[in-house]
Amino acid sequence: MSSNMETAELNKQRSRSKEGKLRSQLRIDLVGFAFISPWLIGFLGFIVGPMLASLYFSFTDYDLLSDPNWIGLSNYMNMFTNDDRFWKAIRVTLVFVFGSVPLKLAFxxxxxxxxxxxxxxxxxxRTLFYVPSILGGSVAIAVVWKQLFGRQGAVNDxxxxxxxxxxxxxxxPDFALSTLILLVVWQFGSPMLIFLAGLKAIPKELYEAASVDGASPILQFLKITIPMLSPVIFFNLxxxxxxxxxxxxxxxxxxxxxxxxxxLFYAVYLYEKAFAHFDMGYASALAWILLLICGIFTAFIFRTAKTWVYYESEGGN
Structure with a gap:
């Protein structure tokens, strides 16, 4: 009998101990949620909420003034079959991306x-060369750039x-896009600093050993700098x-x-549809297609990274 009573008491103590641990863990979790609640509220209210609303509007006819009218896939069907400016924006944006990104990263x-x-x-x-990246997206710089490349601008002088x-x-029409690409290439400060951090992380012993073996600077760049810097190149890309x-x-x-x-950049066309033509439903559909395009290109870069990105911790690609 006494043995059964001792066992029951031991089980009660274990139960109380387990409940106490659960309460303690719950308090810790609540404190953690309290600290991240400002970010969590902002994330749900300003990112997740608008994204879900945009997804709904993309299936509607919505002009910002009246109630949205559900039309299903009509916006997407019209976009791919009847909208020539959509395809024009796609082409211009692709030319811009493939023209500006490689030049910007190389420079x-x-x-x-x-x-x-x-x-x-x-x-x-370093600071002076980084300044264009801070100012490059401003209205003032855009106005200055427009003046520089205008009929009476300094470039023509x-x-x-x-x-x-x-x-x-x-x-x-033949040179306007090239002018904008040049402006973006001029804003190379951010990737430059990231490249600089990556270069400083490369062991100098590798270059010293290559010099002893008679490797030229070009060969050192191709065989040491590029492979060791490939994760940074991947991130910047x-x-x-x-x-x-x-x-x-x-x-x-x-x-x-x-x-x-x-x-006609894709984002500019999206803006025109949303706030010039007040076709928010169609603009929302454009936004989701843009997200899909970015996702496809990002996935492609990640897919190909296995063949050219070198991670020292993995002993190779």
Whole structure:
């Protein structure tokens, strides 16, 4: 009998101990949720909520003034079958991305290698070269760029001095997009700093050993710098590709999508549909197609990364 009573008492103590641990863990969890609640509320209210609303609106005819009218897949069907400007925006954006991203990354890596030194004053130059990335997306810079490449701009003054033909670059269908690509390439500061951090993480012993073996600087760059820097290149490639598809300010402020839709970025077309034509349902469908396009290109980059990205911890690709 006494043995049964002792066993029962022991089970009660274990039960109380387990309940106490559960209460303690619950208090810890509640404190954790309390600390992250500002971010959680913002995430649900300003990201998840609008995304779900946009997904619903993409299946409706909605003009912001009246109640949305459910039309199913009509927006998407019309987009792919009857909207020539949609395909024009796709083509322009693809040309912009494939033209600006490689040039921007190549120039950023070139400058980062120049600044990968401990010489006096190099910190000041790094800061100066980073400034365009801070200011490049501003309205003021867009206006200045428009003036520089306008008919009476400084670029034409230089061409005239050299005896070369002049034109209004931002109003020429053949050169307007190139002008915007040049502006984006000029904003190379952010990837430059990331490349610089990656370059500093490469062991100098690798270059010393390669020099002893007689490797030229070009061979060292191809066989040491590029493989060791490939994870950083991969990160910059993904981020800059996504930014390229989302580009808006350059086209909207400098060329307004013209001339002849030659700079009609996808984001600018989406903006026109939403806030110029008040076709929010169609604009929401455009937004989800943009998300899908970004997802496809990002997945493709991740897929191909296995063949060219080197991770030292994995002993190779």
């Amino acid at each position: 950023a890596l070139f400058v980062a290698m120049l600044f990968n030194t401990s010489r006096k004053g190099v910190g000041l130059y 230089i061409f005239e001095f050299l005896g070369l033909p002049t034109m209004s670059w931002v109003t020429s 993904v981020m800059q590709t996504i930014q390229g598809f989302m580009a808006f300010t350059q086209s909207f402020l400098i060329t307004e999508g013209g001339p002849l839709d030659s700079t």
